[in-house]
Amino acid sequence: MVLDPWEEPKAPAEPAPDPEGQPAAPEEPPAEPDEEQAEPVPDPEPPADTRAPAGPSASGAVPAAQESVFLPPPDIVAEAEGPLTGVDLGTPAAVPLNHTVHNDAPDAFPLGRTVVTWAASGSTGPMHVANQTVTILDTTPPEIAGLPSITANATWNGAVVWFEVPEALDLVDGAVPVTASHEPGGMFPAGNTTVMFVAEDSSGNAATSSVLVTVEPAVDPARGAAEGRPEPGGPN
Numbered sequence: 001m002v003l004d005p006w007e008e009p010k011a012p013a014e015p016a017p018d019p020e021g022q023p024a025a026p027e028e029p030p031a032e033p034d035e036e037q038a039e040p041v042p043d044p045e046p047p048a049d050t051r052a053p054a055g056p057s058a059s060g061a062v063p064a065a066q067e068s069v070f071l072p073p074p075d076i077v078a079e080a081e082g083p084l085t086g087v088d089l090g091t092p093a094a095v096p097l098n099h100t101v102h103n104d105a106p107d108a109f110p111l112g113r114t115v116v117t118w119a120a121s122g123s124t125g126p127m128h129v130a131n132q133t134v135t136i137l138d139t140t141p142p143e144i145a146g147l148p149s150i151t152a153n154a155t156w157n158g159a160v161v162w163f164e165v166p167e168a169l170d171l172v173d174g175a176v177p178v179t180a181s182h183e184p185g186g187m188f189p190a191g192n193t194t195v196m197f198v199a200e201d202s203s204g205n206a207a208t209s210s211v212l213v214t215v216e217p218a219v220d221p222a223r224g225a226a227e228g229r230p231e232p233g234g235p236n
Contacts, residue, residue, distance in 0.1 A: 073089055073090030073092060073118075075134070079136075080136050085110075089105055089134070096120055098124065101120050103119070104116065110136065111172055112136060115133055117129065141199075142173075142201050144197055144207050147164070149213075154217050158188050159190075166178060168199030170202075197211075
């Protein structure tokens, strides 16, 4: 076939209409297959819940995470009743289920601070340990026996007076030493003198007592009157 160079090119033929009068859709080239089709990635599974389930287990025991907190009785401060003092320690609170409670407390407590260890143990679950402090104070002073008043007659310079230093007893320390402001057997002047006694226990509690010593003035046998005093009816 010989083409005429001066002849206009013809437009490509349109596709023939389908029987219903609609133009036929142009054919699409077939899709080229991928060299490697990626496999679908499954969704990650949620992490397993490792926490203990709430509530009692199938055996009826409470899991360790659900056990109550073991609480000892409150601390105690008490006044001493003697060298040893009995104390009601009380009862722990929130004891775990099926646990036995015991402590290392003595039968009676000495003066000062003592730590009592409480423990709750059972066939299942951990052992629980807690401490309670017991403090025994001594604020009671000793007791000193009283002495009756003392009267003595003076010589020229007064009088030598003897007396017994009273005893002192403390409910914690027992017998405690007593100091006197004047020594027994000392010289006392004419007139009244107060002798003080002091007793102190190991806790610093002090008790005091006193005795009155009266020394009568000396009497001149010749004049029949006390030295330093005018005779009745005499000159002033």
